[in-house]
Amino acid sequence: MKYDKAYFQVSADYIKSRLGGFEPELGLILGTGLGGLAAQIEDPVEIPYKDIPNFLVSTAPGHSGKFIFGTLMGKKMMCMSGRFHFYEGYEYQQLVAPVRVMKLMGVKRLILTNAAGAVNESYRPGDVMIIKDHIKMTGASPMCGPNADDFGPRFFDVSDMYSKDMRAVARECAARSELNVHEGVYFFFTGPQYETPAEIRAARILGGDAVGMSTVTEALTAAHCGIPVLGLSMISNMAAGIWDVKLSEEDVIEIAQKSGPKFSLLVADIIRSL
Numbered sequence: 001m002k003y004d005k006a007y008f009q010v011s012a013d014y015i016k017s018r019l020g021g022f023e024p025e026l027g028l029i030l031g032t033g034l035g036g037l038a039a040q041i042e043d044p045v046e047i048p049y050k051d052i053p054n055f056l057v058s059t060a061p062g063h064s065g066k067f068i069f070g071t072l073m074g075k076k077m078m079c080m081s082g083r084f085h086f087y088e089g090y091e092y093q094q095l096v097a098p099v100r101v102m103k104l105m106g107v108k109r110l111i112l113t114n115a116a117g118a119v120n121e122s123y124r125p126g127d128v129m130i131i132k133d134h135i136k137m138t139g140a141s142p143m144c145g146p147n148a149d150d151f152g153p154r155f156f157d158v159s160d161m162y163s164k165d166m167r168a169v170a171r172e173c174a175a176r177s178e179l180n181v182h183e184g185v186y187f188f189f190t191g192p193q194y195e196t197p198a199e200i201r202a203a204r205i206l207g208g209d210a211v212g213m214s215t216v217t218e219a220l221t222a223a224h225c226g227i228p229v230l231g232l233s234m235i236s237n238m239a240a241g242i243w244d245v246k247l248s249e250e251d252v253i254e255i256a257q258k259s260g261p262k263f264s265l266l267v268a269d270i271i272r273s274l
């Protein structure tokens with residue numbers, strides 16, 4: 001059994017050797033164009049993924065590929081600047097790495113952020129969606145293969161994966177933010193191509209409100225090992241076929257970065273309030 005506790009303990013031991021006793025409590029994974037918050041972490045210790053044994057190397061553009069440890073709004077953070085996606089060519093089973101290493105580092109709660117396309121036609125670019133639940137129709141799961149019993153059971157419940165308590169805190173913070181905030185369902189597609197208009201219509205009929213290529217593997221891995229998750233999507237575009245415009249990575253990054261400062265304020269307020 002490869003991706004078990006012994007395997008990732010090697011990664012965690014290396015990280016611990018560089019942290020001098022710092023024990024993170026809150027995990028944060030920053031999505032496309034949303035890296036600004038990382039700069040606010042106090043007394044940061046940065047560890048590039050490529051230095052960490054038994055870990056993965058990030059290839060996505062706009063994802064710089066390092067852990068940042070330090071304090072933010074009084075919370076001890078383990079932040080990922082740069083994440084891993086199925087479309088980069090990893091096996092689903094490899095995508096357990098970040099959250100299992102967080103678990104071994106002692107992380108108790110996890111915030112996942114991403115840029116996403118709006119499927120719900122009442123949403124607008126620049127809005128934020130608190131993820132209430134997700135839909136993943138692609139079959140495979142990061143927990144396929146021999147079960148890592150030391151992280152969690154073979155079959156596990158995911159009906160409260162996006163923690164009710166953390167969503168309640170996020171709603172309170174949203175109410176005092178300048179952003180237009182919704183609560184909705186994240187529909188996962190593997191990418192790397194954006195979706196077809198027909199896929200977006202199908203996602204809407206099935207109950208999706210926003211669409212994206214990340215987050216669900218991390219949320220599932222967290223659910224397996226008992227870490228409550230809060231997921232936040234920055235709406236960077238209307239999904240394919242809703243408006244008569246072509247989707248481009250540049251536009252997605254541009255809108256995410258433009259809305260980034262307000263989004264970061266919201267996330268910082270949530271971190272403070274947790």
Ligand code: HPA
Pocket residue numbers: 115116117118189194195211212213236237238239240247252
């Ligand atoms: N589709 C998938 N992923 C995305 C999108 C989208 O429209 N926008 C940002 N990430």
